[in-house]
Amino acid sequence: MSERPRRRTRRSPLRRAALIGAALVVMGGVSAIAAPTVSNASPLPTEVGTGAQIFIKNCASCHGMNGEGVTVNGTAIGPNIQNAGAAAVSFQMSSGRMPMAGQQQQSRRTTNTFSADEIKAVAEYVGALGSGPGLPTASQYDTSGLTADQIAKGGELFRTNCSACHNYAGKGGALSNGNYAPPLTGTGVTNQEIWEAVRTGPQNMPVFSPTQLSDQDVQTMIAYLSDVNSSPDSGGYTLGGIGPVTEGAAAWIIGIGGLVGFALWIASRGARAR
Ligand code: HEC
Ligand code: HEC
Structure with missing residues (x-):
């Protein structure tokens, strides 16, 4: 009676490994067949293989073997990323957000442990699953040679498009629902x-398409941000700049605390008058 379920649970990890193995063999076979038609010395097939391997090991548990997403008992563990694009994968991995460490309300920037080549391999693997923004070329985000006028224009564009959420100086800010x-x-x-963030809109951030912000616009905003980054604090009390929570917390404690104190003061005066 109890023999069957026990054997099932013992066999399932093996089954899973066999499935993954079979998938790798199939992908290996596909790239082996594709290799001669692409180019004799092309490094692409091994790169696609590496990307698939890293994806299956680190991402498939939440995003599915083909990036189709995973839902367990009606709860989405990871969204479908077939059309997220190589740029989204590159952003998520290089900023250390993915692979996500368990369930979180908002994936956090952490230290990335993958090499640039590994990230590129996974990005190209996922990019090939559907349509989505591809990886940028270095010239698209290189800011050398931009004039002071162009950087100032970048500041204007930043204040118009980004400061509502990220603060006018890029210091970040709280949004709704925590x-x-x-x-x-x-x-x-x-x-x-x-x-990559501008073009792929991670989490609650909107996607800015090339018709809204041209490549040159994005370049000038990048230049503006590195300018802000490299210049010393222009003064003013920043509450330490620890993060978006500080100022809200200070407003609560000082603001509400002050109101409570004021109310108590009025109450005590009222009591005395009577
Ligand atoms: C523990 C589960 C989990 C793992 C493991 C995981 N992800 Fe995710 N991923 C999520 C969730 C949940 C979201 C949506 C929430 C968010 O974007 O903050 C997400 C979002 C993403 C997005 C953004 C989708 C979009 O439309 O912009 C990409 C791209 C992505 N993951 C790629 C990866 C890659 C590549 C890996 C492996 C290196 C990985 N993820 C591993 C859970 C996971
Ligand atoms: C509606 C609010 C909103 C707007 C407008 C917005 N962002 Fe964001 N942005 C976010 C959120 C939320 C995240 C965090 C995403 C996450 O946690 O996965 C983010 C993340 C980023 C990141 C990644 C930072 C990191 O720590 O890795 C960059 C870069 C970025 N935004 C740039 C921009 C730029 C440039 C603009 C203007 C063109 C912009 N954002 C406009 C909400 C916004």
Whole structure:
């Protein structure tokens, strides 16, 4: 009676490993067949293989073997990312947000442990699953050679399009439902990540298409942000700039605390008058 279920649970990890193995063999076979037609010395097939391997090991448990997403008992564990694009994968991995560590309300920027080549391999693997923004070329986020006027224009564009969430100086800010827009300066955000975030709109951030912000617009905003990043604090009391929570917390404690104190003061005066 109890023999069957026990054997099932013992066999399922093996079954899973066999499935993954079979998938790898099939992908290996596909790239082996594709290799001669692409180019004799092309490094692409092994790169696609590496990307698939890293994806299956680190991402498939939440996003599915083919990026189709995973739902367990009606709860989405990870969304469908077939059309997220290589740029979204590159952003999520290089900023250390993915692979996500368990369930979180908002994936956080952490230290990325993958090499640039590994990230590129996974990005290209997922990019090939559907249509989505591809990886930028270095010239698209390189800011050398921009004039002071162009950087100032970048500041204007930033204040128009981004400051509502990220603060006019890129210091970040709180959003509704406990979410937040992270600071864009002083946290090691790279030029490439800014480009990728603008084009892929992570989490609660909107996607800015090339018709809304041209590649040159994005470039000038990147230049503006690195300018802010490299210039010393322009003064004013920033409450330490620890993060988006500080100022809200200070407003609560000082503001509400002050109101309570004022109410008590009025009450005590009222009592005395009587
Ligand atoms: C523990 C589950 C989990 C793991 C593991 C995981 N993800 Fe995610 N991923 C999520 C969730 C949940 C979201 C949506 C929430 C968010 O974006 O903050 C997400 C979002 C994403 C997005 C953004 C989708 C979009 O439309 O912009 C990408 C891209 C992504 N993941 C790629 C990956 C890659 C690549 C890996 C492996 C290196 C990975 N994820 C591992 C749970 C996971
Ligand atoms: C509606 C609010 C909103 C607007 C407008 C917005 N963002 Fe964001 N942004 C966010 C949120 C929320 C995140 C965090 C996403 C996450 O946690 O996955 C984010 C993340 C980022 C990141 C990643 C930072 C990091 O720590 O890795 C960059 C870069 C970025 N935004 C740049 C921009 C730029 C440039 C603009 C203007 C063109 C912009 N954002 C407009 C809400 C916004």
